[in-house]
Structure formats: structure tokens, C-alpha cells
Amino acid sequence: MDLSRPRCRHWRELVLLASLLACGIRQVYSQISIDPESLLGIKGFRTILVLQNVPQDVQEYSWHRGTNDTAENMIVSYTPPSETWQSGPMFSGRENVTRTGSLVIRRSALNDTGNYTARVDFGNRTEKATGCLSIQELENKPGIWANASSVVEYMDPVAAICYTNATNVNWYVEYTQVSSNDRMTISPDLKTLIIHRVSRYDKTLQCETESIPEFPRRSEPLSLSVDYGPDNVQLRTSHSILNGILSAEIGSQVHMECKATSRPSPKYHWTHNGSLLSLSGAKIILPSLAWEQMGRYRCIVENPMTQLAMYREFQIQVPQSCCEQRLLHLRSQSGQRLSLRNPDLYVDQPSLHQ
Ligand SMILES: *[C@@H]1O[C@H](CO)[C@@H](O)[C@H](O)[C@H]1NC(C)=O
Ligand SMILES: *[C@@H]1O[C@H](CO)[C@@H](O)[C@H](O)[C@H]1NC(C)=O
Ligand SMILES: *[C@@H]1O[C@H](CO)[C@@H](O)[C@H](O)[C@H]1NC(C)=O
Ligand SMILES: *[C@@H]1O[C@H](CO)[C@@H](O)[C@H](O)[C@H]1NC(C)=O
Ligand SMILES: *[C@@H]1O[C@H](CO)[C@@H](O)[C@H](O)[C@H]1NC(C)=O
Ligand SMILES: *[C@@H]1O[C@H](CO)[C@@H](O)[C@H](O)[C@H]1NC(C)=O
Numbered sequence: 579m580d581l582s583r584p585r586c587r588h589w590r591e592l593v594l595l596a597s598l599l600a601c602g603i604r605q606v607y608s609q610i611s612i613d614p615e616s617l618l619g620i621k622g623f624r625t626i627l628v629l630q631n632v633p634q635d636v637q638e639y640s641w642h643r644g645t646n647d648t649a650e651n652m653i654v655s656y657t658p659p660s661e662t663w664q665s666g667p668m669f670s671g672r673e674n675v676t677r678t679g680s681l682v683i684r685r686s687a688l689n690d691t692g693n694y695t696a697r698v699d700f701g702n703r704t705e706k707a708t709g710c711l712s713i714q715e716l717e718n719k720p721g722i723w724a725n726a727s728s729v730v731e732y733m734d735p736v737a738a739i740c741y742t743n744a745t746n747v748n749w750y751v752e753y754t755q756v757s758s759n760d761r762m763t764i765s766p767d768l769k770t771l772i773i774h775r776v777s778r779y780d781k782t783l784q785c786e787t788e789s790i791p792e793f794p795r796r797s798e799p800l801s802l803s804v805d806y807g808p809d810n811v812q813l814r815t816s817h818s819i820l821n822g823i824l825s826a827e828i829g830s831q832v833h834m835e836c837k838a839t840s841r842p843s844p845k846y847h848w849t850h851n852g853s854l855l856s857l858s859g860a861k862i863i864l865p866s867l868a869w870e871q872m873g874r875y876r877c878i879v880e881n882p883m884t885q886l887a888m889y890r891e892f893q894i895q896v897p898q899s900c901c902e903q904r905l906l907h908l909r910s911q912s913g914q915r916l917s918l919r920n921p922d923l924y925v926d927q928p929s930l931h932q
């Protein structure tokens with residue numbers, strides 16, 4: 579803060595001393611007082627100096643610049659019996675007194691900082707209170723920067739820096755406040771957050787400062803590009819797979835599709851009896867199943883960025899004991915269950931009912 583400007587004690591200190599002091603001044607004469615929490619204003623915003631403990635039957639409220647209540651430094655006054663307002667020499671055009679005696683300053687400026695004295699006239703006596711108003715400038719949003727923008731999940735660390743002169747900094751990951759834990763460390767000066775192994779849920783980072791109480795300022799969200807997977811590899815096939823076996827009749831059409839959670843989109847490869855198929859892509863269609871297309875299939879899912887690969891494997895067979903018995907495998911609506919043309923025949927084949 580600029581030391582050439584007039585300064586007031588911070589309201590947190592003032593709150594501690596509130597009952598006795600405001601800006602080093604005892605409010606000795608009075609029952610009335612200026613709410614210490616109202617003695618902090620933000621440049622450009624409305625400030626209200628709140629008068630407390632005001633008894634009934636007020637004849638006049640007047641507000642003055644400085645520590646005494648002379649006519650030369652009067653800002654504005656309000657006379658309840660006649661409902662009239664009067665401006666004084668220190669009136670800037672932005673001040674007014676509310677019907678409860680509080681001083682309102684619109685579009686507060688930094689040079690509104692200083693002492694203010696309220697006088698309340700009850701006809702046969704007056705009460706006074708002085709408080710020191712501090713107008714502060716809301717600092718800019720803090721800046722944020724990370725030393726990597728594209729990272730691999732569970733492999734790469736990232737360090738984010740909060741650009742601010744504030745000393746209290748909070749960190750947010752995916753809009754949730756975080757503290758140091760086994761996955762991340764916040765530096766002792768609070769300005770650096772290190773995530774030791776970034777996960778896909780750590781995409782958005784923000785820092786926040788609160789140099790003026792109750793006026794937190796949060797940085798723009800910083801987005802990390804996190805590559806992850808493949809995981810959750812799943813097979814979808816036209817025929818159900820039971821215990822790794824897809825039973826299909828010769829001549830039938832077989833669809834096989836692999837799915838995985840991965841960023842970026844993975845590459846898919848297929849092998850049949852251990853040999854790489856020339857077909858690639860997530861989906862394979864065998865229009866009319868031939869004998870030589872029986873055997874072991876493997877779908878391999880590969881993420882070139884994380885350099886991880888996963889596979890799922892199954893065997894295509896002609897239906898075993900059941901072929902003569904004309905068992906049909908039909909997909910039910912859920913796509914999982916088998917339905918049998920004549921279920922009574924197969925009650926003792928538990929695997930078919932799974
Ligand atoms: C007003 O207050 C100042 C100090 O802030 C003091 O020097 C001056 O004498 C006071 N004037 C009156 C009329 O009380
Ligand atoms: C203060 O506000 C009242 C209305 O609430 C208005 O009538 C009055 O003129 C204002 N006084 C000044 C000095 O702006
Ligand atoms: C306060 O600052 C404003 C500009 O922000 C200026 O116009 C005004 O004259 C100043 N008032 C005093 C009392 O210095
Ligand atoms: C307010 O008045 C007190 C007591 O006279 C003085 O110490 C302080 O510097 C004044 N504050 C400002 C900002 O003028
Ligand atoms: C002031 O006047 C009111 C009535 O207007 C009265 O109740 C009160 O006792 C008086 N106070 C003093 C200190 O004379
Ligand atoms: C980012 O900072 C962390 C923590 O200091 C460090 O381990 C990592 O190597 C840095 N990453 C890059 C890309 O410089």
C-alpha cells in the first residue's frame with residue numbers, strides 16, 4: 579500500500595478494539611458509535627458508515643470530515659422532524675444521511691479515507707462519535723500459470739504459480755478448495771501448488787486471494803490437458819460371450835466392438851489366433867462366419883500419448899453340445915441374457931442361464 583496516502587487501522591484490529599477505540603480515538607462522550615466493520619470501503623463502491631446505539635427523538639444528524647464537529651467540516655446533515663437534508667462545505671455530491679443516521683458515500687474514492695465524525699442532536703444534548711474510514715482498492719484478479727499444459731495422468735507432476743502480492747492464497751482444483759495432502763503440496767508462501775501426479779480429475783486449477791476481507795478474488799480457471807487411459811475396456815458383440823466364449827453358428831453374422839475410456843481416442847488393433855488382422859478400428863464385422871474364422875480374438879486398445887495398452891480376449895466357437903439341439907442364442911433387450919427357444923430342455927446347464 580502507498581504510504582503517502584492517509585491510512586487507517588485495519589478493521590480486524592478495529593474489531594478487537596471496537597468497544598474502546600476507533601482510529602485511536604476514544605468515543606468518550608457517547609453512547610452512539612460507528613460500527614467498526616463499516617469503516618472499510620472499496621474504491622468505486624458504496625460505503626455506509628453505520629451509526630449504532632442511536633436513541634429516540636433525534637433532532638438532527640450531521641456528519642463531518644475529521645475528528646471534530648465544526649460547521650466548516652460538515653458534509654451533510656439530516657433533520658428528522660422536518661425531513662430535510664442540508665449539505666455542508668465538505669459535501670462532494672456523493673454523500674447522504676439515511677433516516678437512521680448512517681452516512682452513505684457513493685462511488686468511494688481512495689481519498690475518502692480519513693476520520694469522520696457523527697454528531698447527533700437531541701435538542702437538550704448532543705452525542706458524538708468518530709471513526710476512521712479506510713477506502714481500499716480491490717486488487718486485480720491474481721494471475722495463474724502452470725509449468726505444463728499437457729500432462730499424462732499418474733505420470734507427470736505440474737506446478738502452478740499464483741501471481742499476487744497478497745499473502746493469503748487459496749487453491750482450487752475442479753472448483754473445490756484443496757490443501758496439502760499426499761497428492762499435492764502447497765508451498766509455505768502459499769503461492770505454488772504442486773500436484774505430484776496429475777489425475778484426470780485435476781483439470782481445472784484456480785487460485786484465490788482475499789486481501790480485503792469478504793472480497794475474495796479468484797484467478798481465471800487454468801485448464802490442463804490430461805491424457806489418460808485406456809481403461810474400462812469393454813467388448814460389445816452381436817452374440818453373448820460366456821466364460822470367454824462366443825458361440826456362433828457357421829454362416830451367421832458376427833459383430834465385435836471394443837470400447838475404452840481414453841484421452842486422446844485410442845488406436846484399436848485386433849489379432850486372430852495370435853496374428854494381427856489387417857482390419858483395424860473399434861469395430862469388426864464378420865458377415866458370414868467361416869470355419870477358419872473360429873478361434874481366439876483379441877482386441878488391443880492403445881493410447882499413444884500415455885503409451886499404455888490393454889486388451890480383451892475371447893474365443894469364437896460353434897455352439898457345443900447344443901448345436902444338434904438347435905439352440906438359438908438371441909439377444910434380449912438388455913443385450914446380455916440368452917433366450918432359449920425351449921428352455922425346459924436346458925434347465926441343467928447353468929452356464930447358459932447366467
Ligand atoms: C478540530 O480538530 C483539530 C484536530 O483534528 C483541532 O486542531 C482543532 O482545534 C479542532 N477545532 C475545533 C473548533 O474544535
Ligand atoms: C438524501 O436523500 C434524500 C432521499 O432519501 C433526498 O431527498 C435528499 O435530497 C438527499 N440529500 C442530498 C444532500 O443528496
Ligand atoms: C479526491 O480524488 C479525486 C479524484 O479521484 C479528486 O477529483 C478530488 O478532488 C480529490 N479530493 C480531495 C479532497 O483531495
Ligand atoms: C484520524 O485521527 C487520529 C486522531 O487525531 C489521527 O491519529 C489519525 O491520523 C487520523 N487519521 C487520518 C487518516 O487522518
Ligand atoms: C432531554 O429532553 C428529553 C425530552 O425531550 C428528556 O426526556 C430528557 O430527560 C432530557 N435530558 C436532559 C439531559 O435534560
Ligand atoms: C513442473 O514443476 C514440477 C515441480 O517442481 C517438476 O517436478 C516438473 O518437472 C516441472 N515440469 C516441467 C514440464 O517443467
Ligand SMILES: *[C@@H]1O[C@H](CO)[C@@H](O)[C@H](O)[C@H]1NC(C)=O
Pocket residue numbers: 741742743
Ligand atoms: C506486486 O507489487 C509490485 C510492487 O509494488 C508491483 O510492481 C507488481 O505489479 C505487483 N504484482 C501484482 C501481481 O499485483
Ligand SMILES: *[C@@H]1O[C@H](CO)[C@@H](O)[C@H](O)[C@H]1NC(C)=O
Pocket residue numbers: 850851869870871872873874
Ligand atoms: C484359428 O484357430 C481355430 C481353432 O482354435 C481354427 O478353427 C481356425 O481355423 C484358426 N484360423 C486361423 C485363420 O488360424
